[in-house]
Amino acid sequence: MGRFYLTTPIYYVNDAPHVGHAYCTVNADAMARWHRLRGDETKFLTGTDEHGQKVADAAAKNGVDPQTWTDQTSQRFRDAWNALDVSYDDFIRTTEPRHTETVQKFLTAIYENGYLYKDRYHGLYCVSCEDYFTLESSDNGSCPIHHRPLTEMSEENWFFRLSAFEDRLLEYYERHPGFVTPETKRNEAVSFVKSGLRDISITRTSIDWGIEVPWDPGHVFYVWYDALINYLTAIGYGREDDEVAEWWPSSHHLIGKEIIRFHCVWWPAMCMAAGLEPVSHVQIHGWLLVGGQKLSKTMAAEGGVRLTDISPVMLTDEFGVDPLRYYLVRETALGNDGEFSHEGITARYNTDLANNLGNLVARVTTIVAAKCDATTLVPRDDSELVAPAREAVDQARVAWARFAPSQALEATWSFIGATNAFLERHTPWKMEPGESLDAVMADALEAIRLVCILISPVMPRVAEEIWRRLRLAGSPSAAPEEEYLVWGRYRALEAVEKGEPLFPRIRSGE
RNA sequence: GGGGCCGUAGCUCAGUGGUCAGAGCAGGGGACUCAUAAUCCCUGGGUCGUGGGUUCGAUCCCCACCGGCCCUACCA
Secondary structure (H helix, E strand, O other): OOEEEEEEEEEEOOOOOOHHHHHHHHHHHHHHHHHHHHOOEEEEEEEEEOOOHHHHHHHHHOOOOHHHHHHHHHHHHHHHHHHOOOOOOEEEEOOOHHHHHHHHHHHHHHHHOOOEEEEEEEEEEEOOOOEEEOOOOOEOOEOOOOOOEOEEEEEEEEEEOHHHHHHHHHHHHHHOOOOEEOHHHHHHHHHHHHOOOOOEEOEEOOOOOOOEOOOOOOOEEOHHHHHHOHHHHOOOOOOOOOOHHHHHHHEEEEEEHHHHHHHHHHHHHHHHHOOOOOOOEEEEEOOEEEOOEEOOHHHHHHOOOOHHHHOHHHHHHHHOHHHHHHHHHHOOOOOOOEEOOHHHHHHHHHHHHHHHHHHHHHHHHHHHHHHOOHHHOOOOOOOOOHHHHHHHHHHHHHHHHOOOHHHHHHHHHHHHHHHHHHHHHHOHHHOOOOHHHHHHHHHHHHHHHHHHHHHOOOOHHHHHHHHHHOOEOOOOOOOOHHHHOOOOOOOEOOOOOOOOOOOOOOOOOO
16 A cells, blocks of 8 residues: 655635635545545645734734734634544644744755855735735735735845756656646646746745744744745654655645645745755646636635635535535536536535435335345346446546546446436336345445445545445445455345435525 | 636536547436436537637647636846
8 A cells, every 4th residue: 555645735824714725625635535545544734824924913903912813713724624524634733833843944954055045135015915026016016916005125035046946847847747737737837937937035034923044043934935844844854753754755735726836836946955855746726716706815805705605614504514525526627717606516416416326325225125135135246237336436546546536426426327227227116025126226235335435535424324324334434445346245234224315405596 | 017727518517630529417308106306218409719820631739819817936
């Protein structure tokens, strides 16, 4: 078995968790769960980004010190992920001592390797963006995003010699074609590097809510440089519990398209400068759009979309945790933008979940409960469902390996359709109890067992519930898929349970 | 201003230098009645944003334009 180290971005604590965050995190969680199912040693990391002027200001505004403030705001993310059954193995906060230690070790290595130098920085600063603008990129001296006046800043800073890495980055892209996926996003990163890289300022003296530069107290690292390093903090870089050698070669970052530059250009260059091989893979995802508008903090600042109107909790209250997870994973191929709508999630719920999956389970358990002794049923090796099952499993494996979870679900639903069609062909409801009926129903139950395993990374609760109703031993995610995701292993311990509808239909218009 | 992505059936999206461009949903017709008025079968329908170009041939390659979007890091 292999290893699988997967990260989400660390979310900025000043934001309230919304569906955009959930989209990334749930997709990551599904992938982590799939890899655990495979038997891979898996580490799934998420967390919060807690430094910077904006956080310090928000804390002051609320009359508390920054640490107290981030303790509260960080918890909102932890709560949101717990509510969505996000199985993170580690939740990192950039204000933790372990992060300070790793950041200082990592940047000291870059410093000692000669890639940092001191210079004077001039720029127009936007507190809301936590970022600088050039005069021309500003809106007549105001922030083009927040429309607030920019502050003229000038200070001594430490600079990172990013310009020294153009060739090395291009060579790295060349030698690692799968470094950034999908390919169109990779091309964006490549053309950015080809357009020429400039050195970047990485410290501030005007801010103190940050990590101190060890060799030059009075400076703190700029929030982005501190943040990226969290991926190494979690595996102990530069500390006693250093496991970088074990985890880093199989590391994957799942990130949104808006931060490609940081993760695909700056970050690998920083790693190179520190004498470390860059992260092995960055998977880009697109954005969920609401009525054609993006779900991001920028838009929230403009008042274009009320993100707080689309909190994950609101949606789980209406649809349930697993249906929301299903929608977030199924609806959009990672890498592309997708539409998020109430109509869309309702349609997915009713058609895919209630009609296809839920109804399949209901009709099969009803017939079995009425006319079969489930404990004696054994699926046939020559069933018509063997080939479709095989195809679904193969396609799902390929899809998960390619970071295409929506395709894994698509393949699974083809199999569900094949199973419904199989029942239509054999009309078991017309058959008398006996061998023929048992054979048909054993095959159908086996199909459902496989479906349970296939959906378990995305809908763990539903998978467990169906498994329980079928009275199967263990759990759908307890056994390695390689061994149990094969036709023929269905065995019931006792009579199946019919149960209430798994997904009560949602009437349109409500 | 610069760099880049996207624009395919009513809707949400796949997809490929070349037989009639696909899926799901919605729509239409039929079957069935075990099941959550579910399921199964058949089916209509698209100038593949617009205009050029390359090619024996382009939706897929190149250019321009229109529309939507992302990035724009101390040169400014």
